[in-house]
Amino acid sequence: MSDLLTWSPIRLGRWFGTTIKVHITLILFIGSLLLGAAFQHSTTSFGFRMGQALAWIALFLLALAIHEAAHLLTAWLTDVDLEEVHLWPLGSLAGPTNPPRGTNYMLAVLAGPFASGTTALFAAAVLGFGWDAQFAWNPFSREADIGAPWINGTTKAEAMTAPWLVGWFGYVNYLIFLANLLPALPFDAGRLFRWFLANTSVGVSRDSMVAPWTARSTAAVLFVIGAARLLLYQRLDGLTIILLAVLIELVVRSESRVLEDGGYFDDGVFGYDFSEGYTSLESSAAKVRPYRESALKRWRRRRSDQRRQRRIMQEIAEERRMDEILDKLYREGRAALTEEENRFLVRVSARFRNRQNSRD
Numbered sequence: 255m256s257d258l259l260t261w262s263p264i265r266l267g268r269w270f271g272t273t274i275k276v277h278i279t280l281i282l283f284i285g286s287l288l289l290g291a292a293f294q295h296s297t298t299s300f301g302f303r304m305g306q307a308l309a310w311i312a313l314f315l316l317a318l319a320i321h322e323a324a325h326l327l328t329a330w331l332t333d334v335d336l337e338e339v340h341l342w343p344l345g346s347l348a349g350p351t352n353p354p355r356g357t358n359y360m361l362a363v364l365a366g367p368f369a370s371g372t373t374a375l376f377a378a379a380v381l382g383f384g385w386d387a388q389f390a391w392n393p394f395s396r397e398a399d400i401g402a403p404w405i406n407g408t409t410k411a412e413a414m415t416a417p418w419l420v421g422w423f424g425y426v427n428y429l430i431f432l433a434n435l436l437p438a439l440p441f442d443a444g445r446l447f448r449w450f451l452a453n454t455s456v457g458v459s460r461d462s463m464v465a466p467w468t469a470r471s472t473a474a475v476l477f478v479i480g481a482a483r484l485l486l487y488q489r490l491d492g493l494t495i496i497l498l499a500v501l502i503e504l505v506v507r508s509e510s511r512v513l514e515d516g517g518y519f520d521d522g523v524f525g526y527d528f529s530e531g532y533t534s535l536e537s538s539a540a541k542v543r544p545y546r547e548s549a550l551k552r553w554r555r556r557r558s559d560q561r562r563q564r565r566i567m568q569e570i571a572e573e574r575r576m577d578e579i580l581d582k583l584y585r586e587g588r589a590a591l592t593e594e595e596n597r598f599l600v601r602v603s604a605r606f607r608n609r610q611n612s613r614d
Contacts, residue, residue: 259347259440259508262340269323270330273338283343284311306413310422314343317370317426321345321434324369325362332358344433347440355453363446370431377424385417390425393432396487401425433498436476438469439505466506473502572602 262275291307292300322339325346329336334354339346345366378389387403402410403421411417434442448465476499483492579595591599 259505260340266341269339270326272326272329272336274322275338275340277340277342277347279342279347287311302414309414309419313419313423314426317373317423317430318343318345320373320427321366321370321430324365328365329358329362332361334358334362336362342440344430345440345442360446360449363442363449367431367434367442370427370434374424374428374431377420377427380420381417381424384420385411387411387417387421389428390421391428393429394483396489436472436502438472438502440501444469469502469506473499473506476502576602 262277264276264281266274266276268274287307287310288304291303294303296303318341322341322345326336326339328334334356341347374389381387381389381403385403385405387405388407389403390397390401393400397410399410399413401422402413402418405411405417411421436443437447438444439448444465447468451465476495480492480495480497480499483489483495485492575598579591579599582590582595583599
């Protein structure tokens with residue numbers, strides 16, 4: 255695992271010139287759905303529960319594919335180079351990057367939420383005209399089958415029926431659309447906000463802390479909402495919202511480390527922006543993206559540093575204690591030493607002799 259944000263063990267090839275990988279969170283999410291259906295206490299049969307879970311997963315993966323395909327197709331048509339995609343349950347899980355200049359990147363970012371929102375509206379229209387059913391617009395509803403539409407405004411659509419499939423497909427697209435409106439990475443609105451800061455003359459440099467603190471405020475609001483859902487209403491979706499807040503905070507910390515270490519690599523192949531000609535070489539200097547340790551390597555390095563620091567402090571304390579005992583031994587003799595002082599003297603002396611022998 256090189257990094258939590260890029261741990262994608264499954265590669266799906268290249269879509270419209272961009273590498274697609276499946277992030278570990280998507281694998282765990284699908285696995286948890288299947289396990290939940292398998293061990294759910296219900297009056298329905300095991301086969302029906304698993305069929306319902308598989309149908310929902312198929313609808314969810316189709317909605318996710320529509321969202322990402324819109325990003326990639328627009329980028330391909332407008333000649334924009336995108337970072338490789340790490341599919342997770344709400345789109346592409348990517349860390350902080352320096353957004354390219356130009357409006358084409360903005361169009362590529364907007365294409366995903368536009369496709370998801372349009373699909374949700376289309377599903378709502380099909381439900382209304384086809385079955386006189388009402389789309390589930392409230393993402394914070396306390397209903398059991400939250401994404402199933404209401405038939406004639408009185409009853410929920412039965413599982414695995416056509417209205418249920420259309421309703422849930424639209425509802426999943428609707429959730430992906432809403433989530434990507436959050437102004438924080440790894441969501442699309444967070445990418446768009448960073449593009450705005452980097453490409454408009456608002457007096458804010460691209461390496462400022464405006465975007466990270468906006469994301470951190472978003473995470474705080476999500477945490478409060480999730481805690482209220484979990485504690486006041488005993489809804490497990492509150493835990494999901496809290497986990498989203500934690501994810502945003504992790505990405506913010508990753509971004510803050512990049513900014514503290516010198517910022518992103520500037521535009522252009524060699525670190526210069528050639529959009530204004532070669533005169534940009536006079537006013538800009540190349541900033542090389544610093545090497546970033548993985549989370550596992552940072553944890554191991556910190557543990558090693560802490561162990562070394564503890565060992566040094568222990569040796570200093572033992573040397574001080576040894577000086578006190580030797581001084582007492584010189585002044586009062588061996589008989590004046592306590593049993594604990596004798597044991598300490600023997601132990602540290604043996605350790606010192608072993609250290610000397612290993613050096614020789």
